[in-house]
Amino acid sequence: AGHGGALNGADGSPEMAAAAAQAERALIDERRKQRVRALGSVLRSAASVTIFSIAGVTILGDLGINLAPLLASAGVVGIAVGFGAQNLVRDYLSGVFMLVEDQYGVGDVITVGDATGTVETVTLRITRLRSVNGIVWHIRNGAIETVGNESQGWARAVLDFPVPYTADLTTIRTLLADTVAGMWNEPVWRTVMIEKPEVWGAQQVDMTPPPTVTMRVVVKTAPLRQWEVEREMRARVKAALDTAGITPASALVS
Structure with a gap:
């Protein structure tokens, strides 16, 4: 919304004012849409994991399996797996910070390392880009150290x-x-x-x-x-x- 002053030209004609207002609304609406698409993509991913986890526990309970020892052993296994899955944890944390800080969203054109393209999908683990030549790049969020966004502001x-x-x-x-x-x-x-x-x-x-x-x-x-x-x-x-x-x-x- 900070561009409002710049968009209203010195000529002050109704046509110019209308065009300026239209440009300002388009900028704000497009950014909102990109953020909603990015959040929606991540929420779908998180919801799928949560739903399948709850469904798995419910099915095991209905089958009469005692979940207490299973959950206790799962905790021990989880600690062991955690040491071997540090990159996965890093990917998820990076995905969370990317969303909170609004670094980029679905529809943005970004550059990550040697890859430049339009963001097609964002999850907590990976970001998928498609270059102008049609090449699809799958990039782990945890591997993104520097990202250039051509679509913001x-x-x-x-x-x-x-x-x-x-x-x-x-x-x-x-x-x-x-x-x-x-x-x-x-x-x-x-x-x-x-x-x-x-x-x-x-x-x-x-x-x-x-x-x-x-x-x-x-x-x-x-x-x-x-x-x-x-x-x-x-x-x-x-x-x-x-x-x-x-x-x-x-x-x-x-």
Whole structure:
């Protein structure tokens, strides 16, 4: 809800205000849904274990088996098994802390080690991811030491445009600002942009022939929407540069 101020643009038009409100509601609702799915997945897992355990004890009791010595011996066995199942206990504890701290949930895009993908299932023991290539990763919760979440709060679209070293950077900066401002003022794009795009300007100077200056534009977006914003913004900036007659540096090499 903290994005409300940023979402309400300075123009104050009804369309922009409606788009901003829609974006804010979408962010909050999506996060709630992800958390509910994650909790539901874990609760189903815990409920299954509890139900089967109670059913097993009940069936043994109905069969006339004396449970007192069985439970006493189970306690001794449980201690022995506990030493050999430390990783399992660690997995479960890590799963509990993951849920309590809301580190990630079903539907989030996360990176764990070499695996990056969308979280499909979360249990107290494992997390299952599916990569963009369709690869399914099964990761023990206890083995997760560092996790990067691309779906929480906001994302950032970052676009770099190399321009000729001899170009007028002030003119290009103005062109970039006008182009991205056009997207910001369209309701369809305001629903996925959290803040007005910013032109950070020259980020790098490369004197390797042909010499170039890299100009950067950034914008905060709703989670996982940065890529579509980048694609649209890249196409618009390319068209604006073409219209202004600004030739790519590579085209200047004979």
